[in-house]
Amino acid sequence: xxxxxxxxxxxxxxxxxxxxxxxxxxxxxxxxxxxxxxxxxxxxxxxxxxxxxxxxxxxxxxxxxxxxxxxxxxxxxxxxxxxxxxxxxxxxxxxxxxxxxxxxxxxxxxxxxxxxxxxxxxxxxxxxxxxxxxxxxxxxxxxxxxxxxxxxxxxxxxxxxxxxxxxxxx
Numbered sequence: 001x002x003x004x005x006x007x008x009x010x011x012x013x014x015x016x017x018x019x020x021x022x023x024x025x026x027x028x029x030x031x032x033x034x035x036x037x038x039x040x041x042x043x044x045x046x047x048x049x050x051x052x053x054x055x056x057x058x059x060x061x062x063x064x065x066x067x068x069x070x071x072x073x074x075x076x077x078x079x080x081x082x083x084x085x086x087x088x089x090x091x092x093x094x095x096x097x098x099x100x101x102x103x104x105x106x107x108x109x110x111x112x113x114x115x116x117x118x119x120x121x122x123x124x125x126x127x128x129x130x131x132x133x134x135x136x137x138x139x140x141x142x143x144x145x146x147x148x149x150x151x152x153x154x155x156x157x158x159x160x161x162x163x164x165x166x167x168x169x170x
Contacts, residue, residue: 006159006160006163006164007155007156007159007160007163008159009159009163010076010158010159010160010162010163011072011076011155011159013079013162013163014075014076014079014162015075017079020075020078020079023071023074023075023078024071024072024075025071027067027070027071027074027075028067028068028071028072029067030067030071031066031067031068031070031071032063032064032067032068033067034067035062035063035066035067036053036055036059036060036063039055039059039062039063040053040054040055040059042059042140044056044058044059044062044140044141044144062144062148065148066144066147066148066151069148069151069152069155070151072151072155073151073154073155073158076155076158076159076162077154077158079162080158080161080162080165083162083165111128111129111132111133112125112129115128115129
């Protein structure tokens with residue numbers, strides 16, 4: 001069995017369970033809406049005309065991709081963890097975190113909210129927010145591409161682990 005078939009077989013196995021399928025659908029919808037909200041005020045959403053949910057075509061595709069891949073990765077990792085196939089799950093968890101963080105830090109309320117929760121004053125929040133968010137805004141498109149790549153790696157590694165442990169497709 002080649003590696004691609006193992007990952008696809010693992011996906012079929014995970015999503016054949018009603019609980020994981022329902023969790024995947026719910027998470028995909030929630031992550032899509034969250035990223036749609038976050039990307040609406042993003043620098044990648046400024047220039048082109050809006051097609052849906054106040055998003056341009058690129059932002060809409062990114063929201064769909066990240067929402068789908070992130071929920072697939074979480075569902076597969078939950079399946080692997082529950083079924084004791086969790087060896088090496090630190091890399092998958094790291095890929096999930098690396099995919100979430102860049103999109104959450106640029107041009108959103110996340111940084112100011114964290115600063116406010118830490119007790120920063122309004123002038124401090126205003127002064128620090130731009131400095132912290134600036135690099136993320138400058139390199140937002142490559143960071144999003146890296147996030148998508150890391151999510152794909154997470155899905156592939158988890159799928160291989162599941163197919164290896166379960167001997168899916170044999």
